[in-house]
Amino acid sequence: MNDRGETVIATSVPRDIAAKRGYEIINQKGRVLEVVNPELSYEARQALSFKKKLEEQRQASAQKQAQEDADLRKQFSSVEDVDRSLERVLEEIDNRIAVIKGNSQRLRVQHQYKQTQAAEMERSGQKVSENLLQDMANIAAELDSFAVQITEFEREKDEARKDYALRKDRVRHLLAGEQALTRNKYLAISPRDLVGLWQPVKTNTGVISWEAKDDGVFILTRKTNRGLEKWSGRWSLSRGKDIVVIFFRKEVTRMGKTSRNAFAREERYSIIDKQDEALHVYWEDGVLKFKKSL
Numbered sequence: 001m002n003d004r005g006e007t008v009i010a011t012s013v014p015r016d017i018a019a020k021r022g023y024e025i026i027n028q029k030g031r032v033l034e035v036v037n038p039e040l041s042y043e044a045r046q047a048l049s050f051k052k053k054l055e056e057q058r059q060a061s062a063q064k065q066a067q068e069d070a071d072l073r074k075q076f077s078s079v080e081d082v083d084r085s086l087e088r089v090l091e092e093i094d095n096r097i098a099v100i101k102g103n104s105q106r107l108r109v110q111h112q113y114k115q116t117q118a119a120e121m122e123r124s125g126q127k128v129s130e131n132l133l134q135d136m137a138n139i140a141a142e143l144d145s146f147a148v149q150i151t152e153f154e155r156e157k158d159e160a161r162k163d164y165a166l167r168k169d170r171v172r173h174l175l176a177g178e179q180a181l182t183r184n185k186y187l188a189i190s191p192r193d194l195v196g197l198w199q200p201v202k203t204n205t206g207v208i209s210w211e212a213k214d215d216g217v218f219i220l221t222r223k224t225n226r227g228l229e230k231w232s233g234r235w236s237l238s239r240g241k242d243i244v245v246i247f248f249r250k251e252v253t254r255m256g257k258t259s260r261n262a263f264a265r266e267e268r269y270s271i272i273d274k275q276d277e278a279l280h281v282y283w284e285d286g287v288l289k290f291k292k293s294l
Helices: 015-021 042-075 079-123 130-178
Strands: 023-026 032-036 196-200 207-212 217-224 227-237 242-254 257-275 278-283 286-292
Touching: 042 130, 042 242, 042 257, 079 130, 217 242
Parallel strands: none
Antiparallel strands: 023 032, 196 207, 196 286, 207 217, 217 227, 227 242, 242 257, 257 278, 278 286
């Protein structure tokens, strides 16, 4: 096609026109044998590359999450199993701490005995022997080492509590997802219906709002004990009427300070019903009602 919009049939196509407009290869009867698309601009290639990388990240994140979920379901059959497992882990660490504290107490007794010996030598006018001083130094160093080990074990306990809290939430989510949901089988909803800012009808849910934009951006704002969190990602509507979000960034604001972290996580929010312009969505471990902000 030339600059006037007219179809041109020729035996060859100049490279600049082929790159700009593309062309079709036809046979003698005019049947199209091959369509050669125009070359993409730099911006289009960048956008296509970004979309491909995002999809690869989404697939990798989904596969990783699926494997982690499968491992969790093999390990835990209930939320109570997670609690019992944490108790066993903490008990094992406490036993290690108890052993160290027992050894520390015995070393303190030895150190006090050495100190008494040193004091008696000084009172009698004798010089404290190098061996005795070295013994006391060695015992003090070992006591310091024990104190560091106890601190490290206490840190492990804190990390275990945080880790198991995440496991517990995920197991609760998986178990809830396995339960039969009473969804309106006549529910008709399109991605366009979801575009906008949605807020929960009840304000004590921890969720402040979520916004689905028509360019695919999804922003979830929630309040937690860590502060005000804003999760950003990409969203789509599945055939099963699930809002599927691939989160890739999280901002946490606490006491006027904001921290930003990159991460990959997939979440699914099942739409149960839509009544009176309100969405009923299965959110974490319960159904929440959301209304669009005008």
